[in-house]
Amino acid sequence: MIRKVRTHxxxxxxxxxxxxxxxxxxxxxxxxxxxxVDPVExxxxxxxxxxxxxFPEVSEVEAIRHFTRLSTWxxxxxxxxxxxxxxxxxxxxxxxxLVARIEGLAWAHPxxxxxxxxxxxxxxxxxxxxxxxxxxxxxxxxxPAAGAHGELTGILLIRALLEKxxxxxxxxxxxxxxxxxxxxxxxxxxxxxxxxxxxxxGVLDLEALARxxxxxxxxxxxxxxNTLGVFEDNIAQxxxxxxxxxxxxxxxxxxxxxxxxxxRPGDFGVDVMHLNLHKTFSTPHGGGGxxxxxxxxxxxxxxFLPTPRLKRVRGKWAWDFNRKRSIGRVRAFxxxxxxxxxxxxxxxxxxxxxxxxxxxxxxxxxxYIRKGLExxxxxxxxxxxxxxxxxxxxxxxxxxxxxxxxxKRLIDYGFHPYTVSFPMIVHGAxxxxxxxxxxxxxxxxxxDAMISIAKEVETDPELVKxxxxxxxxxxxxxVAAARKPVLRWKPA
Amino acid sequence: xxxxxxxxxxxxxxxxxxxxASAEDLFAHLPAAVRLRRPLDLAPxxxxxxxxxxxxxxxxxxxxxxxxxxxxxxxxxxxxxxVDTVVSRGxxxxxxxPYQAEISQGTLTAIFEFQTMICQLTGMDVANASMYDxxxxxxxxxxxxxxxxxxxxxxxxxxxxxxxxxxxxxYALHQGMPVEEVGYGKDSGAIDLDDLERKIDxxxxxxxxxxxxxxxxxxxxxxxxxxxxxxxxxxxxVFTEAVSLGILAPPAGAxxxxxxxxxxxxxxxxxxxxxxIIATRDQFVRQMPGRLVxxxxxxxxxxxxxxxxxxxxxxxxxxxATSNICTNQALIALMATVFMxxxxxxxxxxxxxxxxAKAHYLAGKVQNVFTGKCxxxxxxxxxxxxxxxxxxxxxxxxGGLPLGRFYPELADSMLLCATEMTSxxxxxxxxxxxRAPAAAEELA
Numbered sequence: 012m013i014r015k016v017r018t019h020x021x022x023x024x025x026x027x028x029x030x031x032x033x034x035x036x037x038x039x040x041x042x043x044x045x046x047x048v049d050p051v052e053x054x055x056x057x058x059x060x061x062x063x064x065x066f067p068e069v070s071e072v073e074a075i076r077h078f079t080r081l082s083t084w085x086x087x088x089x090x091x092x093x094x095x096x097x098x099x100x101x102x103x104x105x106x107x108x109l110v111a112r113i114e115g116l117a118w119a120h121p122x123x124x125x126x127x128x129x130x131x132x133x134x135x136x137x138x139x140x141x142x143x144x145x146x147x148x149x150x151x152x153x154x155p156a157a158g159a160h161g162e163l164t165g166i167l168l169i170r171a172l173l174e175k176x177x178x179x180x181x182x183x184x185x186x187x188x189x190x191x192x193x194x195x196x197x198x199x200x201x202x203x204x205x206x207x208x209x210x211x212x213g214v215l216d217l218e219a220l221a222r223x224x225x226x227x228x229x230x231x232x233x234x235x236x237n238t239l240g241v242f243e244d245n246i247a248q249x250x251x252x253x254x255x256x257x258x259x260x261x262x263x264x265x266x267x268x269x270x271x272x273x274x275r276p277g278d279f280g281v282d283v284m285h286l287n288l289h290k291t292f293s294t295p296h297g298g299g300g301x302x303x304x305x306x307x308x309x310x311x312x313x314x315f316l317p318t319p320r321l322k323r324v325r326g327k328w329a330w331d332f333n334r335k336r337s338i339g340r341v342r343a344f345x346x347x348x349x350x351x352x353x354x355x356x357x358x359x360x361x362x363x364x365x366x367x368x369x370x371x372x373x374x375x376x377x378x379y380i381r382k383g384l385e386x387x388x389x390x391x392x393x394x395x396x397x398x399x400x401x402x403x404x405x406x407x408x409x410x411x412x413x414x415x416x417x418x419k420r421l422i423d424y425g426f427h428p429y430t431v432s433f434p435m436i437v438h439g440a441x442x443x444x445x446x447x448x449x450x451x452x453x454x455x456x457x458x459d460a461m462i463s464i465a466k467e468v469e470t471d472p473e474l475v476k477x478x479x480x481x482x483x484x485x486x487x488x489x490v491a492a493a494r495k496p497v498l499r500w501k502p503a
Numbered sequence: 504x505x506x507x508x509x510x511x512x513x514x515x516x517x518x519x520x521x522x523x524a525s526a527e528d529l530f531a532h533l534p535a536a537v538r539l540r541r542p543l544d545l546a547p548x549x550x551x552x553x554x555x556x557x558x559x560x561x562x563x564x565x566x567x568x569x570x571x572x573x574x575x576x577x578x579x580x581x582x583x584x585x586v587d588t589v590v591s592r593g594x595x596x597x598x599x600x601p602y603q604a605e606i607s608q609g610t611l612t613a614i615f616e617f618q619t620m621i622c623q624l625t626g627m628d629v630a631n632a633s634m635y636d637x638x639x640x641x642x643x644x645x646x647x648x649x650x651x652x653x654x655x656x657x658x659x660x661x662x663x664x665x666x667x668x669x670x671x672x673x674y675a676l677h678q679g680m681p682v683e684e685v686g687y688g689k690d691s692g693a694i695d696l697d698d699l700e701r702k703i704d705x706x707x708x709x710x711x712x713x714x715x716x717x718x719x720x721x722x723x724x725x726x727x728x729x730x731x732x733x734x735x736x737x738x739x740x741v742f743t744e745a746v747s748l749g750i751l752a753p754p755a756g757a758x759x760x761x762x763x764x765x766x767x768x769x770x771x772x773x774x775x776x777x778x779x780i781i782a783t784r785d786q787f788v789r790q791m792p793g794r795l796v797x798x799x800x801x802x803x804x805x806x807x808x809x810x811x812x813x814x815x816x817x818x819x820x821x822x823x824a825t826s827n828i829c830t831n832q833a834l835i836a837l838m839a840t841v842f843m844x845x846x847x848x849x850x851x852x853x854x855x856x857x858x859x860a861k862a863h864y865l866a867g868k869v870q871n872v873f874t875g876k877c878x879x880x881x882x883x884x885x886x887x888x889x890x891x892x893x894x895x896x897x898x899x900x901x902g903g904l905p906l907g908r909f910y911p912e913l914a915d916s917m918l919l920c921a922t923e924m925t926s927x928x929x930x931x932x933x934x935x936x937x938r939a940p941a942a943a944e945e946l947a
Contacts, residue, residue: 115562297834344774
């Protein structure tokens with residue numbers, strides 16, 4: 012029984028280009044207060060374009076209706092639970108949006124004099140300090156633009172330190188449960204990737220690690236809790252094995268929402284890690300970005316952090332560009348400042364004790380879901396889980412229904428699907444991360460929906476395999492999209 | 504706490520259901536040695552009211568009420584109200600990457616429109632759904648060119664944004680991708696084509712040229728492309744001032760365009776978040792980094808959109824991916840999409856013309872260093888830029904960017920920018936101050 016949603020009509024809407032008409036406009040510029048310039052004269056005839064062929068021409072009313080109608084075709088956290096494992100889709104507080112738009116912050120130019128940017132720099136310094144305290148690390152750079160960018164920064168830091176010691180080494184070890192960005196990052200940083208198998212319990216295999224950790228290994232990249240939502244309980248021993256071989260421990264902080272206020276990577280042997288402010292610290296995903304991927308390091312790596320660094324000079328903030336051992340810049344300017352403002356607003360709202368309470372609720376929600384669904388879905392790794400729980404579709408697959416089908420059916424019940432078919436060490440994975448910002452009521456509805464779907468698999472598998480049935484767009488043909496790519500609109 | 508939607512009695516019920524006596528039980532499996540046994544050393548949580556207060560106070564410590572002539576990759580353009588109206592909708596703001604196409608058609612359709620408009624603007628066949636920013640789009644374009652050509656050497660004009668070149672060097676260092684720089688004409692301020700001819704060889708994968716370049720000058724992309732192509736290299740065209748594309752012809756001969764869209768209604772925001780793009784020709788699409796949205800149909804035969812060609816990407820290809828990029832700048836790209844929609848075909852041209860008129864008005868009143876044709880930025884010789892700027896601050900004017908930090912040979916010059924938001928009165932005040940005896944004395 013679907014309790015959360017009912018179907019309702021949604022507006023059709025053509026593409027902008029299909030509703031354009033010459034001369035329509037949504038803009039008006041003020042009168043020029045200087046003489047107009049002939050572009051051909053000023054720029055040269057060869058440099059001037061006639062027009063932008065195909066560019067839209069619509070009125071203001073049509074523009075706002077267009078984007079409003081499109082928006083109604085999206086599911087969003089504001090609609091309800093969005094239990095994508097590893098993505099930490101928590102509520103995005105609106106106060107964060109407001110403060111990021113305060114004029115003195117939003118209109119600060121990155122090259123304005125430091126004396127007129129003290130407020131922006133103070134915000135960054137305070138966030139750096141808060142993240143260092145939360146992670147137990149010694150120094151933080153806010154420059155990386157997203158998680159994968161933070162990974163790249165972190166691996167380049169490791170490379171720089173090892174190079175300084177005389178040998179950058181060749182390999183990065185990555186568990187088979189890792190996010191795809193980890194091996195992709197290692198490759199971009201010039202390392203080869205060696206996969207390390209997990210134990211039957213889904214955690215790091217210390218023996219396998221000890222065998223793999225030879226003198227050519229630069230680092231192990233590990234997510235903790237891992238992508239099964241399981242805490243790597245021998246992480247400290249893993250760090251010892253690596254350190255004994257002169258290698259380093261990199262932690263992917265994608266799952267930091269399970270640890271804030273409970274345990275600190277800096278206290279269990281991690282040398283360098285990144286955080287995803289758009290996950291743990293509530294900045295909006297915005298349909299795929301922007302994010303921010305600060306990197307936190309131990310002291311030994313601090314000299315190599317990207318330039319510039321904040322420093323205190325005679326009671327004022329200043330940018331230090333003169334850092335000889337730095338890996339250089341990983342992006343222009345100082346980072347995704349607008350995202351940093353939002354993350355700091357979130358930290359201020361919760362405060363120290365509040366952040367820990369949020370972690371407790373995040374774990375409680377995931378354990379509650381596990382208890383509710385364990386009788387109905389296969390749980391391949393029964394270790395205690397933290398902020399997320401990973402089931403497999405084994406029982407349903409026997410009846411011909413796969414995790415992707417179950418996920419699509421969840422849409423009919425009014426929920427966004429969980430993460431499908433990841434991590435890869437679980438065959439047919441259902442990776443569920445509720446986050447702390449779901450009420451008991453919403454969680455109960457979700458559990459009921461999942462149980463109902465499990466029953467449908469037994470009574471009417473075709474219903475599940477054909478889902479979703481209630482959306483304005485039914486299952487899309489992704490194969491056709493890739494076979495003959497149409498990547499832009501063209502006039503008929 | 505206002506973001507946690509549970510009462511204590513609900514928590515109790517849930518703990519009971521989980522068989523836990525207390526919340527602490529949920530963490531009992533963690534090794535004792537890793538546990539944090541004290542509260543985080545962060546102040547207690549505060550109210551919404553206090554948060555606004557805190558950030559207003561920080562904002563007050565920044566520049567307020569100043570006229571500004573800073574550009575250099577970050578431009579002050581008017582942001583139409585519709586932009587924030589649209590991106591503040593929770594359906595766009597609080598949704599994830601559109602992997603579940605059936606309930607993400609809003610984001611997917613908007614990205615498809617975005618890709619189309621970027622193609623129309625740049626004259627390219629295909630554009631991706633966004634990169635982090637212009638500075639990271641440049642090394643991604645260079646790596647793409649290396650994959651396409653099977654070569655590794657990169658030549659970048661010194662007139663490419665200096666910070667973009669720094670980022671390029673960071674990425675290139677460990678890819679076996681040597682980066683060399685091509686000089687600029689002392690008079691023209693444009694790429695030195697003779698120097699390019701001297702440095703290019705059969706191992707060159709990409710020639711990277713920016714236009715308008717860092718000095719604001721419309722660079723000779725066409726000639727650079729001819730030289731690049733004659734040697735089997737690709738031409739990567741970079742732009743930082745997207746508004747210029749409203750009037751400038753699309754880059755002739757470019758194979759890859761790597762650009763920054765900050766000018767399209769994205770606040771300067773002390774340097775980010777912005778949105779970069781990569782656009783290219785059809786034949787190179789499978790070597791592109793980043794997400795792509797494609798058109799398809801659903802089971803009812805209705806037009807629909809979905810993420811596509813993802814076999815290039817890290818979540819499928821892992822270490823063999825074209826890039827490690829995952830999260831990009833979707834919401835910022837949406838801002839740019841709304842901006843392009845609001846201005847449209849005529850408006851973007853008019854906007855570009857206003858920028859041109861303003862900058863040329865100001866350029867006519869000061870001493871230009873270069874003879875090349877410029878759009879809305881140009882280099883002026885002022886003697887001691889730091890001192891000049893200090894004097895200007897007293898008049899509530901933030902002057903241009905002193906160039907000595909990036910170009911020691913231009914230590915006596917600054918980069919000035921005028922946009923549609925720069926008033927004639929402010930330009931007169933600036934040029935007056937630059938000429939005034941008082942300023943001259945201060946310079947002496």
